[in-house]
Amino acid sequence: MYHRYVVVALSRRKPNEGKELTKEEKQRLRxxxxxxxxxxxRKNEKGPSETEKDKTPVSLLPPPQPVATQKAPSALPAPxxxxxxxxxxxxxxxxxxxxxxxxxxxxxxxxxAERRARQETDRAAKQPGSSxxxxxxxxxxxxxxxxxxxxxxxxxxxxxxxxxxxAKKLERQQIPLRSDYGYKVSLFSHLHQYSxxxxxxxxxxxxxxxxxxxxxxxGLQYSQGIVAGSNARxxxxxHAFKQVIRDYTTPPNEELSRDLVNKLKPYISFLNQCxxxxxxxxxAIKYIKKEISNIPSQCKEEEAxxxxxxxxxxxxxxxxxxxxxxxxxxxxxxxxxxxxILVYGYSSLVNNILCExxxxxxxxxxxxxxxxxxxxxxxxxxxxxQRGISCTYVLISALSYILPEVSKVFLGAHAxxxxxxxxxxxxxxxxxxxxxxxxxxxxxxxxxxxFCERVQTDSFVSNELDDPDDLMVTRKGKTQLENWQDxxxxxxxNLVYDVTPPDFVDLVITDLGMIPCTSxxxxxxxxxxxx
Amino acid sequence: xxxxxxxxxxxxxxxxxxxxxxxxxxxxxxLRGSGEMxxxxxxxxxxxxxxxRWSSAGDLMEIIRNxxxxxxxxxxxxxxxxxxxxxxxxxxxxEYARSRGSSEETEQQESLHKLLTAGELSEETFRExxxxxxxxxxxxxxxxxxxxxxTTDNIAMQALEHIHSNEVIMTVGRSRTVEAFLKDAARKRxxxxxxxECAPFCQGHExxxxxxxxGIETTVIADAAIFAVMSRVNKVIIGTQTVLANxxxxxxxxxxxxxxxxxxxxxxxxxxxPMFKLSPQVFTTxxxxxxxxxxxxxxxxxxxxxxxxxxVFDYVPPELITLFISNIGGNAPSYIYRLMSELYHPEDxxx
Numbered sequence: 001m002y003h004r005y006v007v008v009a010l011s012r013r014k015p016n017e018g019k020e021l022t023k024e025e026k027q028r029l030r031x032x033x034x035x036x037x038x039x040x041x042r043k044n045e046k047g048p049s050e051t052e053k054d055k056t057p058v059s060l061l062p063p064p065q066p067v068a069t070q071k072a073p074s075a076l077p078a079p080x081x082x083x084x085x086x087x088x089x090x091x092x093x094x095x096x097x098x099x100x101x102x103x104x105x106x107x108x109x110x111x112x113a114e115r116r117a118r119q120e121t122d123r124a125a126k127q128p129g130s131s132x133x134x135x136x137x138x139x140x141x142x143x144x145x146x147x148x149x150x151x152x153x154x155x156x157x158x159x160x161x162x163x164x165x166x167a168k169k170l171e172r173q174q175i176p177l178r179s180d181y182g183y184k185v186s187l188f189s190h191l192h193q194y195s196x197x198x199x200x201x202x203x204x205x206x207x208x209x210x211x212x213x214x215x216x217x218x219g220l221q222y223s224q225g226i227v228a229g230s231n232a233r234x235x236x237x238x239h240a241f242k243q244v245i246r247d248y249t250t251p252p253n254e255e256l257s258r259d260l261v262n263k264l265k266p267y268i269s270f271l272n273q274c275x276x277x278x279x280x281x282x283x284a285i286k287y288i289k290k291e292i293s294n295i296p297s298q299c300k301e302e303e304a305x306x307x308x309x310x311x312x313x314x315x316x317x318x319x320x321x322x323x324x325x326x327x328x329x330x331x332x333x334x335x336x337x338x339x340x341i342l343v344y345g346y347s348s349l350v351n352n353i354l355c356e357x358x359x360x361x362x363x364x365x366x367x368x369x370x371x372x373x374x375x376x377x378x379x380x381x382x383x384x385x386q387r388g389i390s391c392t393y394v395l396i397s398a399l400s401y402i403l404p405e406v407s408k409v410f411l412g413a414h415a416x417x418x419x420x421x422x423x424x425x426x427x428x429x430x431x432x433x434x435x436x437x438x439x440x441x442x443x444x445x446x447x448x449x450x451f452c453e454r455v456q457t458d459s460f461v462s463n464e465l466d467d468p469d470d471l472m473v474t475r476k477g478k479t480q481l482e483n484w485q486d487x488x489x490x491x492x493x494n495l496v497y498d499v500t501p502p503d504f505v506d507l508v509i510t511d512l513g514m515i516p517c518t519s520x521x522x523x524x525x526x527x528x529x530x531x
Numbered sequence: 532x533x534x535x536x537x538x539x540x541x542x543x544x545x546x547x548x549x550x551x552x553x554x555x556x557x558x559x560x561x562l563r564g565s566g567e568m569x570x571x572x573x574x575x576x577x578x579x580x581x582x583x584r585w586s587s588a589g590d591l592m593e594i595i596r597n598x599x600x601x602x603x604x605x606x607x608x609x610x611x612x613x614x615x616x617x618x619x620x621x622x623x624x625x626e627y628a629r630s631r632g633s634s635e636e637t638e639q640q641e642s643l644h645k646l647l648t649a650g651e652l653s654e655e656t657f658r659e660x661x662x663x664x665x666x667x668x669x670x671x672x673x674x675x676x677x678x679x680x681x682t683t684d685n686i687a688m689q690a691l692e693h694i695h696s697n698e699v700i701m702t703v704g705r706s707r708t709v710e711a712f713l714k715d716a717a718r719k720r721x722x723x724x725x726x727x728e729c730a731p732f733c734q735g736h737e738x739x740x741x742x743x744x745x746g747i748e749t750t751v752i753a754d755a756a757i758f759a760v761m762s763r764v765n766k767v768i769i770g771t772q773t774v775l776a777n778x779x780x781x782x783x784x785x786x787x788x789x790x791x792x793x794x795x796x797x798x799x800x801x802x803x804x805p806m807f808k809l810s811p812q813v814f815t816t817x818x819x820x821x822x823x824x825x826x827x828x829x830x831x832x833x834x835x836x837x838x839x840x841x842x843v844f845d846y847v848p849p850e851l852i853t854l855f856i857s858n859i860g861g862n863a864p865s866y867i868y869r870l871m872s873e874l875y876h877p878e879d880x881x882x
Contacts, residue, residue: 187763371730371753372730372753391838395731396754396788397729397788398840398841400787401784401840401842426753426755426759427754427755427756430758430788433788434791437791458762459762471751471753473736475732475733480736480737481740481751489748489749490739490740491751492750493760495756498758498759
């Protein structure tokens with residue numbers, strides 16, 4: 001008797017909690033289909049109407065859920081579809097009633113677990129820009145939502161179907177497609193290779209109606225290499241987005257949170273075409289999209305915009321500027337008087353550390369290692385010499401010659417991958433290898449916003465191919481490789497990044513402290529829980 | 532009078548050769564390849580043997596040793612010159628011993644048995660005069676010259692034994708021996724070559740154009756990408772400037788990094804070096820001259836405040852090397868000391 005009431009009470013509160021497994025499974029399948037359809041439609045940008053329909057089972061859940069408040073204005077069409085699942089399950093509620101006493105207890109626990117699981121998956125599904133949502137947040141029950149992690153398009157250039165899909169998407173967004181240049185080495189036929197002489201902006205009309213001018217300028221700066229280095233690129237991106245937000249006005253009958261995200265998508269595709277996004281930029285974009293979609297809908301436009309602008313400023317301040325200060329503080333402990341420090345290329349963070357250490361009157365000298373074709377070390381050299389630090393300059397081929405003098409190696413990173421590998425400018429792994437042979441400690445400095453969930457074991461599967469013409473050099477008036485395009489069996493390879501295995505790295509200095517390379521997934525998990 | 536003419540002619544040639552050596556320099560790489568250098572040296576030594584005035588083997592050895600000292604002083608980085616001088620000295624000793632009638636084997640080898648039984652070491656003064664010594668020595672030098680001519684071909688002939696199809700081979704900078712080696716293999720096999728360009732002079736570019744002209748799939752990479760690409764490489768085949776007595780190498784800048792990367796990925800490191808590069812010397816590094824440095828890094832205006840290092844050679848220890856391919860066949864680095872004892876007499880190690 002008692003359990004019959006209990007069962008009925010439960011059913012009244014949560015009408016669409018199917019009691020029997022078969023019905024539960026059916027509902028789950030229905031939900032999955034809707035979820036997948038919703039993902040597809042979000043890509044097609046058909047508008048919010050269909051997604052509303054999907055939210056309806058969620059809105060019937062208990063009010064504390066933050067999602068429900070957002071969907072309140074659009075709840076009107078919802079009840080129309082809501083009754084559909086409810087009556088389906090209602091007639092079946094009476095069946096478990098005559099079951100034995102322990103079954104309702106079990107079903108109650110089962111109900112709770114399933115309810116929690118569904119809440120989590122729905123919350124995960126609601127996070128904007130999360131095509132890999134299934135991986136990012138915990139999915140406790142694996143039968144729910146088998147989301148396939150989508151491979152980014154820029155590493156699938158050899159697949160014609162993917163290329164066609166990308167072309168269609170860009171056409172819809174009215175962004176020109178950048179064509180590959182030059183003979184690609186067969187090992188890298190899955191990556192893009194662009195020429196610097198053919199920037200994407202040549203194909204755009206002026207003024208461009210689809211893309212904001214500050215984004216056009218930013219894209220050009222990226223593709224020409226004027227803005228380079230992951231911190232610089234992220235900061236430039238965030239400033240450009242701030243300008244976009246300032247100039248944005250919500251069209252009528254649209255919500256700022258929804259529409260602004262949709263406006264940003266073609267900009268991101270455009271920037272991706274100019275130069276593949278870095279891990280730091282990816283994380284910054286995720287942050288912005290989350291902030292935008294968390295704007296409550298009753299917020300007025302001006303208020304929302306100022307809120308977003310302060311959010312972006314705070315992100316830059318916290319994740320980049322303050323992080324650099326914290327990292328310098330930790331790193332300076334590791335620099336002692338009489339040190340000979342080796343640095344590679346130009347890393348804004350490492351330069352910052354060295355300048356601050358010099359100001360704190362540590363006595364050391366620096367060896368700057370540089371490599372063709374970018375020769376970024378010259379910039380680092382210039383800045384260090386300006387401060388008055390005594391420097392030595394070598395090319396990377398002289399590494400074995402110079403390493404016996406070195407006491408420490410400081411390296412910057414482009415991203416830290418979840419399996420502990422360090423992704424950085426090409427040549428970093430070579431330096432770490434030779435330093436390890438000479439038993440010189442290798443310290444990598446990296447802010448936590450560059451940590452990335454990807455895993456990678458070699459430098460081939462995901463990399464960036466720069467303009468191959470950069471490898472040409474003219475000595476004594478003669479350019480050996482001038483007509484390399486004419487020779488069919490000759491290819492030039494200009495890699496931008498490489499991955500360093502964690503056993504070459506002794507320490508990673510982050511704003512959270514000094515951690516070993518293998519602790520990166522721990523930091524990622526802590527960050528996710530915070531969010 | 533004809534004697535005086537010959538002598539002045541000889542001294543002129545020697546002076547011209549020395550001037551050439553001094554000018555060559557190791558900045559942009561030698562003006563001529565080391566094979567040519569070895570040949571030139573041997574021609575000159577043959578001429579000295581033929582035209583200089585000497586009565587006994589000891590005199591000739593003294594003359595050649597003096598000239599050899601001057602030549603190595605003119606260009607210390609060019610070791611083939613010294614090697615050829617030592618070879619010729621060894622030839623003279625052998626011919627002298629043969630003329631004297633004693634068998635070569637017992638004279639040359641220093642074994643424990645000999646040390647025990649011989650008692651006092653007999654002093655060889657090489658003072659005896661033999662009529663046919665000159666002719667014999669010149670004939671032996673001619674044999675040496677034919678050997679030198681055929682070194683590259685001998686090495687290239689072994690190519691098919693070491694390269695299979697669809698291999699990815701890495702090489703560094705420019706080596707005529709390796710180029711011939713790979714071209715020979717390319718006649719029958721299809722494989723892919725990755726060339727590291729070797730900044731600052733980028734000799735690798737020349738190598739790549741040369742290889743691609745024969746239809747070999749070539750890729751040029753920057754020095755920085757060597758470790759990144761190494762995981763896909765099946766073999767590393769490089770040339771060297773000198774092979775040292777312990778089996779180590781004195782090779783172009785950057786070779787040590789390549790060797791370490793190859794060891795990390797367990798990729799075999801194969802050196803193609805003819806025997807005339809084998810040198811009993813100790814590793815000495817040398818750097819570029821200042822004008823070469825300025826030509827490499829022209830844009831550095833702050834050059835005066837900055838130390839710039841531009842070493843030319845790298846030392847590669849023998850543990851990192853898998854195989855030496857020379858004109859006499861393939862050898863392990865641990866066997867090099869033995870080959871050296873066959874080529875040079877221990878007293879000639881220091882000229």
